[in-house]
Amino acid sequence: MSEQENRPQRTNLTRDLPKPNAYAVALDTEFRDYAFNEERAPLNKGKWRSDVFKCKNEKPLDVEIGTGSGMHFAYQANKQLDRYLVGLEIKYKPLIQTIRRAQVNGAKNTAICRYHAFDLDLLFDQNEINNVYIHCPDPWVTPRKPKNRVVNKNILNHIYEMQRPGSFLEFKTDSREYFLWSLDEIKETKYRVEFQTLNLYKEGGKYFEENFQTSFEKIFVQQGVEINYIKLVKD
Numbered sequence: 254m255s256e257q258e259n260r261p262q263r264t265n266l267t268r269d270l271p272k273p274n275a276y277a278v279a280l281d282t283e284f285r286d287y288a289f290n291e292e293r294a295p296l297n298k299g300k301w302r303s304d305v306f307k308c309k310n311e312k313p314l315d316v317e318i319g320t321g322s323g324m325h326f327a328y329q330a331n332k333q334l335d336r337y338l339v340g341l342e343i344k345y346k347p348l349i350q351t352i353r354r355a356q357v358n359g360a361k362n363t364a365i366c367r368y369h370a371f372d373l374d375l376l377f378d379q380n381e382i383n384n385v386y387i388h389c390p391d392p393w394v395t396p397r398k399p400k401n402r403v404v405n406k407n408i409l410n411h412i413y414e415m416q417r418p419g420s421f422l423e424f425k426t427d428s429r430e431y432f433l434w435s436l437d438e439i440k441e442t443k444y445r446v447e448f449q450t451l452n453l454y455k456e457g458g459k460y461f462e463e464n465f466q467t468s469f470e471k472i473f474v475q476q477g478v479e480i481n482y483i484k485l486v487k488d
């Protein structure tokens with residue numbers, strides 16, 4: 254039995270969709286070489302550079318969790334063509350928007366997976382990835398829901414093992430409650446905190462100057478919500 258089959262199934266399978274919409278179809282057709290459904294994605298574990306990106310050298314490979322419509326994903330990918338970027342997204346429409354946006358100029362340094370972040374360790378080997386981005390994840394603020402939060406100590410510990418030394422993890426959120434909760438989770442990991450703030454736009458310094466405002470972040474900033482930010486490093 255494979256590692257994946259041992260886990261509870263967290264999402265429905267694309268092949269079981271009774272009536273796939275255009276985005277679900279595009280995932281397995283138009284974008285098949287760079288978009289992976291929940292069954293094909295884990296087959297790339299340990300082989301992203303060699304099999305997906307056909308790369309003989311050791312270019313860095315970054316990961317973004319919960320890409321949404323892919324504004325940051327596309328910006329990052331096109332800004333750093335000498336790096337690879339793999340996204341995780343569970344909804345079909347934003348998933349296809351993400352890969353389409355990133356590859357519209359012809360660059361093929363990106364891939365996207367329809368995959369639940371809780372099973373990230375089924376996608377990458379230890380020491381396979383570099384930097385990780387988690388921007389405005391769903392906050393799950395109602396009581397008893399923190400168990401659904403993506404930035405938790407279990408996932409962080411998995412990511413830490415998968416990252417190469419010298420890599421960072423960037424997390425920002427509009428939810429103060431989620432952020433404060435995550436700080437306690439982070440204490441139970443091996444990460445070093447390089448920088449943290451409860452108000453990126455007021456106290457972020459160079460981290461604010463280098464910040465790319467995501468779609469959700471833009472909405473929250475327009476509403477006057479402060480953006481909580483932390484950058485973690487694996488030394």
Ligand SMILES: C[S@@+](CC[C@H](N)C(=O)[O-])C[C@H]1O[C@@H](n2cnc3c(N)ncnc32)[C@H](O)[C@@H]1O
Nearest residue numbers: 319320321342343344369370388389467468469
């Ligand atoms: C609030 S949006 C933020 C999107 C984008 N990062 C931004 O800042 O504009 C969160 C995104 O994460 C995706 N998502 C939620 N839970 C996820 C999970 N467990 N695994 C992968 N993606 C997830 C959602 O489908 C949604 O597109």
